[in-house]
Amino acid sequence: MEGQITAMLRERGFKVTPQRLAIYETLRQTKSHPSAEMIFHELQPLYPTMSLATVYKTIEILKEIGLIQVLNAGEDSFRYDADVSNHPHVRCMKCGRVDDIMGIESEDFIDLISQNTSYKLTGQQFYFYGICPKCQITTPH
Amino acid sequence: MEGQITAMLRERGFKVTPQRLAIYETLRQTKSHPSAEMIFHELQPLYPTMSLATVYKTIEILKEIGLIQVLNAGEDSFRYDADVSNHPHVRCMKCGRVDDIMGIESEDFIDLISQNTSYKLTGQQFYFYGICPKCQITTPH
DNA sequence: TTGCTTGCAAAGTTTTTGCAGGCGC
DNA sequence: GCGCCTGCAAAAACTTTGCAAGCAA
Numbered sequence: 575m576e577g578q579i580t581a582m583l584r585e586r587g588f589k590v591t592p593q594r595l596a597i598y599e600t601l602r603q604t605k606s607h608p609s610a611e612m613i614f615h616e617l618q619p620l621y622p623t624m625s626l627a628t629v630y631k632t633i634e635i636l637k638e639i640g641l642i643q644v645l646n647a648g649e650d651s652f653r654y655d656a657d658v659s660n661h662p663h664v665r666c667m668k669c670g671r672v673d674d675i676m677g678i679e680s681e682d683f684i685d686l687i688s689q690n691t692s693y694k695l696t697g698q699q700f701y702f703y704g705i706c707p708k709c710q711i712t713t714p715h
Numbered sequence: 716m717e718g719q720i721t722a723m724l725r726e727r728g729f730k731v732t733p734q735r736l737a738i739y740e741t742l743r744q745t746k747s748h749p750s751a752e753m754i755f756h757e758l759q760p761l762y763p764t765m766s767l768a769t770v771y772k773t774i775e776i777l778k779e780i781g782l783i784q785v786l787n788a789g790e791d792s793f794r795y796d797a798d799v800s801n802h803p804h805v806r807c808m809k810c811g812r813v814d815d816i817m818g819i820e821s822e823d824f825i826d827l828i829s830q831n832t833s834y835k836l837t838g839q840q841f842y843f844y845g846i847c848p849k850c851q852i853t854t855p856h
Numbered sequence: 857t858t859g860c861t862t863g864c865a866a867a868g869t870t871t872t873t874g875c876a877g878g879c880g881c
Numbered sequence: 882g883c884g885c886c887t888g889c890a891a892a893a894a895c896t897t898t899g900c901a902a903g904c905a906a
Contacts, residue, residue, distance in 0.1 A: 589880050589885060610871080625888045630871060646787045648840070650896080651870060664834050675832050683824045691816050693805050693845040699789070700841050704834040730860060730905050751896080766863045771896060791871080792895060 582639050593624055597632045601642055601656035607663070607672045609651045647672050647701050662700035668709035675702065723780050734765060738773045742783055742797035748804070748813045750792045788813050788842050803841035809850035816843065 579598050583590050600613050608616065610629045617624050633654060636642040645653040647665040653672060655663075662675040680700070688695055720739050724731050741754050749757065751770045758765050774795060777783040786794040788806040794813060796804075803816040821841070829836050 587885090591880070591886065593887070623888070626870095627872080627889080628887055631886085634872095644789065646789060648785065648787060662828060664832055664836070666834065667837065673832075673834070675828060677831055678828060680824070683821070687803060687816060687819060687841075687843060690818055691805055691814075691843070691845075692848045693807065693814070693843065694851055695805070695843055695845040696808065697844040698842060699844075700828075701839060702828060702832070702834065702836055703838040703840075704832075704836040707833045710835055728860090732861065732905075734862075752894095764863070767895095768864080768897080769862060772861085775897095 579641060582641065583635070586639060588635055588639075593621065593628050594632050594635070596621060596624075597629060598636060598641060598656065601636075601654055605657075605674060607645055607653040607655050609649075609653050611651065613654070645672065645699065645701075648703070660698070662702060664702040664704060664706075666706035666709055667703055668705055671706055673706070720782060723782065724776070727780060729776055729780075734762065734769050735773050735776070737762060737765075738770060739777060739782060739797065742777075742795055746798075746815060748786055748794040748796050750790075750794050752792065754795070786813065786840065786842075789844070801839070803843060805843040805845060807847035807850055808844055809846055812847055814847070 579595065580590050583594065588594075596617055597613055600616050601608070606612070610626060610633060613633075614624065614626050614629050617629075633642065633644075636654075637644055640658060641656065643655050643658045645655055645663055647653065647663055649665075649670070655674075657674070660680065662678060662680075663672055664675055665672045684695070684698060687698075720736065721731050724735065729735075737758055738754055741757050742749070747753070751767060751774060754774075755765065755767050755770050758770075774783065774785075777795075778785055781799060782797065784796050784799045786796055786804060788794065788804055790806075790811070796815075798815070801821065803819060803821075804813055805816055806813045825836070825839060828839075
């Protein structure tokens with residue numbers, strides 16, 4: 575599983591660079607669904623010369639290869655997830671964090687939709703909005 | 716049902732202006748889920764002096780009052796829908812159009828999610844991606 | 857008349873593009 | 882060494898803000 579990115583980049587004719595590996599690794603090691611800016615700041619200490627433009631360009635490639643998925647939970651910016659499995663996301667309307675919702679079997683629901691549209695479906699994203707446990711405590715009413 | 720916007724604006728202390736009525740009416744009379752820019756261009760002939768800023772400011776109010784809902788189907792810009800009922804949307808990856816998916820009962824699915832997260836849920840958006848009927852014909856493979 | 861609203865312009869945010877030097881292969 | 886890649890800067894795209902004049906109530 576690990577190191578797969580190297581092979582997948584080369585297969586598609588992309589070069590393997592430290593920046594690309596670092597950006598993917600950052601996404602693999604977090605569940606916080608960071609934006610480009612967040613990834614950039616995360617890598618700043620390790621790669622002081624890294625630019626935001628490189629983050630965006632790398633994200634574009636990783637998306638194309640299918641190594642990451644792109645999220646927009648109603649914010650101004652996009653977030654990225656190295657877990658490309660089909661799972662819903664939930665955003666806290668108070669603190670802004672975005673979490674995974676795991677363990678949901680949505681095939682039946684998707685089939686139902688498929689039968690109710692004339693589109694040929696290729697994918698989907700389910701976003702939920704609410705208040706996270708921590709923010710429920712802070713403001714309990 | 717019609718003219719409700721007038722009362723709802725006044726109730727909240729907002730003034731009723733031709734621009735606000737026109738922007739809401741544009742959204743009520745379409746199913747294309749226009750962006751701010753699209754609304755602006757639609758109204759340009761009728762209101763030559765209308766500005767994009769007014770469109771954005773009005774959208775902010777309509778959203779606050781609950782007369783419209785905000786969508787982001789993975790595009791750079793937001794889209795707006797005067798149908799605030801809870802229904803999924805689908806975007807064509809080829810031509811970019813965004814359509815409603817009606818007639819879906821999603822309560823059971825939402826309940827299932829509700830039981831699988833520690834968030835206190837307040838809302839959700841379901842986005843599907845695919846190819847619309849027209850684009851399926853144009854490129855049939 | 858009062859003060860919210862409009863529309864213009866400027867600014868803010870996020871993302872993309874152009875290009876010269878650098879590095880993967 | 883060739884050609885793609887990086888990083889800087891500039892630009893583009895979308896949205897927000899400031900302010901003077903205008904209009905709703």
